[in-house]
Amino acid sequence: MGMMTTGRPRASLHTLGCRLNQAETALLADRLQQDGYRIVEYGRPTDLLVLNTCSVTDEAERMCRYEIRRTLRHSPQAFVAVTGCYAQTGVEALQQVPGIDLIVGNRHKLSLPAHLPSPSALRKQPAPSLLHTKTLGRDDFTIDGVGDYKSKRANLKIQDGCNFMCSFCLIPFARGHERSRRMDDAIREAEVLVARGHRELVLTGVNIGRYEQDGGSLLDLIRQLERIDGLDRIRISSIEPTTISDELLEYMATSAKLCRHLHLPLQSGDDDILRAMNRRYRVRDYAAFVDKAIRLMPDLGLGADVLVGFPGEGDAQFANTLAAATDLPFSYLHVFAYSKRPGTAAARMAGTVPATTIKSRSKALAELSRAKRLAFYQRYIGRTAEVLFETKNDAGRWTGLTSNYMRVGVTTNDDLTNTLGRVAIEGIMDGLAVGKMLP
Numbered sequence: 089m090g091m092m093t094t095g096r097p098r099a100s101l102h103t104l105g106c107r108l109n110q111a112e113t114a115l116l117a118d119r120l121q122q123d124g125y126r127i128v129e130y131g132r133p134t135d136l137l138v139l140n141t142c143s144v145t146d147e148a149e150r151m152c153r154y155e156i157r158r159t160l161r162h163s164p165q166a167f168v169a170v171t172g173c174y175a176q177t178g179v180e181a182l183q184q185v186p187g188i189d190l191i192v193g194n195r196h197k198l199s200l201p202a203h204l205p206s207p208s209a210l211r212k213q214p215a216p217s218l219l220h221t222k223t224l225g226r227d228d229f230t231i232d233g234v235g236d237y238k239s240k241r242a243n244l245k246i247q248d249g250c251n252f253m254c255s256f257c258l259i260p261f262a263r264g265h266e267r268s269r270r271m272d273d274a275i276r277e278a279e280v281l282v283a284r285g286h287r288e289l290v291l292t293g294v295n296i297g298r299y300e301q302d303g304g305s306l307l308d309l310i311r312q313l314e315r316i317d318g319l320d321r322i323r324i325s326s327i328e329p330t331t332i333s334d335e336l337l338e339y340m341a342t343s344a345k346l347c348r349h350l351h352l353p354l355q356s357g358d359d360d361i362l363r364a365m366n367r368r369y370r371v372r373d374y375a376a377f378v379d380k381a382i383r384l385m386p387d388l389g390l391g392a393d394v395l396v397g398f399p400g401e402g403d404a405q406f407a408n409t410l411a412a413a414t415d416l417p418f419s420y421l422h423v424f425a426y427s428k429r430p431g432t433a434a435a436r437m438a439g440t441v442p443a444t445t446i447k448s449r450s451k452a453l454a455e456l457s458r459a460k461r462l463a464f465y466q467r468y469i470g471r472t473a474e475v476l477f478e479t480k481n482d483a484g485r486w487t488g489l490t491s492n493y494m495r496v497g498v499t500t501n502d503d504l505t506n507t508l509g510r511v512a513i514e515g516i517m518d519g520l521a522v523g524k525m526l527p
Contacts, residue, residue, distance in 0.1 A: 097207045099125035100134035100159070100166075106141025107325050108292045109172060112197060113140045114235030115399055119201045123235065133163045135210055138200065142176035143258050146427040148174040149181050156187045164425050167210040171197045173262035177431070179220055189213040193220035194263055198231060225249075225264060228301060230273040234280040240478045240506045241323070241489075242286040246274050246309065247293025252328065254355075254364045255433035256398060256426060263294055264416060271301045271309055278313055286480055287506060288321035288347075288476055289313065296324065297331025307336045319396045319506060321491065323347040326393070327378035329377050330368045341384040347491040349389040350381060351422075357412025358405040361398055364437065385425065389419045389464070389492030394453055397426040397446035398438035406449050413456055419464035421457035423450050465494055465521045468513040472526060475511050477504035487520060496521045 101122045103113040112466055116138055117127050128134055138157045141152055147271045152174060159166055171184060171192040189212060196219045203219055204210070235242055249266040250259050256334050278289055291310075293299065297307040306324075313322050322345050329352045340346050352374070356362050359370045369377075381388055394413060396406075414423060425446045428435050475496045477488035485497035486504040497520035498504075513523040 090093045096124055096126040097135040097210065098128045098133070098519065099136040099138065100128050100130045100132065101140070101142045102130040102155055104148070104155070104174075105144065105172065106292075107243055108245060108248070108294060109140050109142060111140070111235055111245040111292050112172075112236050115198060115231060115233055115245070116140070116200060118233045118236040119198075122233070123201050123204075124207055124272065126234070131158075134166050134432055135163070135164050135207075136204070137163070137168045139168065139170045139172075140197075141170060141172035143173040143177045143262050143268045143429070145424075146429070149185075150287070152182070155184055156185065160187050165212060167204070167212065169200060169204065170216075171200055173259070176220070176262045177258055179218065183216060183218070187212075188216040191216050191218050191220065195221050195223070195225055213450035223264070225267060228268055228270055230270050231277065234277050234284070236312040237281075237286065237414070240286065240476065241288045241290055242281045243292045243325075244271065244274060244278055244281065244289045245293060246291050246306075247296045247299050250295045251298075252295060252368065253366055253433075255364065255437075256395065258432055259294055260427040261431055261452065266295055266298050269303045271304055271312065274309060275312055275316075278319070279316055282316050282319045285506060287319065287508070288323060289319060290323045290325050292325045295328055295331065297327045305333070305336075307333065307339055310336075310339070310346055314343065319345065321345055323346055323349060324351075326351045326353060328353065328368075328489070330376055332377070334380075337381055338382055345488065347389075347493070348385050348387060349391075349491065349493040351393075352378070354392040354413070354416075355395045356398065356401070356405070357394075358401070359408075361401055361405050361409075364400055364434075365395075365398060372406070375412070375416060378416055388491060389490075389494065390417060391420045391422065391493070392416075392418055393422045393424060395424050395426055396449045396453065397441040399426075399434055399437035399441070401426075401441050402439075410452060410456070413453065416458075418460050420461045421453055423453045423457065425450055461507075461519070462516065464517050465513075468521055469515060470513070472510050472512050473521070473523075475509055477507050477509060483518060485520065485522070494521050494523070495519070496523065498523060498525050500525055 169190040176194040249264045473490045476490040487497045510526040511523045
């Protein structure tokens with residue numbers, strides 16, 4: 089093997105893409121450690137690189153090539169395994185990328201370690217081996233092991249796949265039909281994560297509002313998770329607005345552990361575009377839902393995804409999106425540029441928006457997001473907030489999040505890692521709400 093240091097072989101993992109990918113990478117890291125690998129930070133010399141890819145944008149292949157080249161520069165003998173959504177949808181392209189030794193589609197992603205050569209036999213291959221099936225499973229699932237997280241918040245994967253065929257989205261092709269994790273199995277992993285010191289769990293999946301297991305819903309799973317001693321917070325990651333029951337909203341308004349934070353993909357504020365996207369609501373439905381949520385929880389942290397430059401998005405349609413995003417009580421936005429994904433319905437649509445237009449529209453929304461975040465934080469000046477502290481930033485402030493997703497910073501000599509504390513918010517600096525710790 090040449091460059092392998094004595095002792096345990098090194099493994100490095102890198103995630104491109106969503107929080108669900110991060111959850112899966114963490115599960116792989118844990119498994120590799122059990123198999124005798126020593127996990128090293130991505131970017132350092134390694135014997136094995138596992139790249140968990142994304143296919144949501146057309147950047148996927150370029151990013152993939154870049155990360156592989158980068159690794160092989162410092163570790164020319166590293167065995168490279170590529171998995172994730174791009175390994176599912178872009179097999180033909182990946183087979184042409186130099187330096188890949190193993191390509192593992194999404195169905196086999198979490199069993200990837202079992203398909204590696206033994207650690208002592210890891211060698212560059214003349215051509216990549218392929219482990220790939222077109223079908224992605226329809227059944228309930230369990231996951232072996234427990235995610236390995238460096239951060240204080242851990243992701244808990246509870247669902248995979250999607251049956252909503254939004255016309256711009258490749259995920260149903262990359263991850264297959266929706267399916268839910270067995271409830272007892274999700275609770276098992278959650279208990280171990282909490283025992284390892286994680287005080288906040290983020291529930292992740294592709295379409296988590298559709299979680300359904302043994303007649304139990306997402307809310308039933310949350311109720312069970314709340315019983316775990318030592319778990320202080322449960323956060324719901326991105327969730328489709330049409331999948332949230334009134335019961336779940338009402339529960340969020342009264343629960344001590346469920347975070348008052350919703351990230352609701354909007355995508356467009358124009359009904360014609362929403363129709364072309366095959367989204368399941370119109371602007372007024374979305375606004376009515378948000379209104380209901382804010383009435384129940386005036387302090388709700390509310391984020392949204394907005395997709396810019398969908399085919400047929402003219403100035404008038406974009407103006408509607410900008411107006412809706414301005415009027416709605418968002419605390420931040422995630423702005424994405426549309427990119428054509430072969431195989432999706434939108435790829436065949438006319439009305440391509442020029443890249444320069446997409447850029448200027450994205451900039452307008454990014455500025456709106458900054459203003460919204462600032463206004464949201466300003467409401468808290470003179471109030472107190474409970475913060476779960478994570479780490480110290482470059483400016484020497486301890487930072488963490490409130491239940492409603494406000495990032496707070498305080499200066500103190502105490503070590504606040506993984507502690508919950510009350511902070512009197514005094515102002516805003518460097519994009520943080522800053523204040524003093526209360527005894």
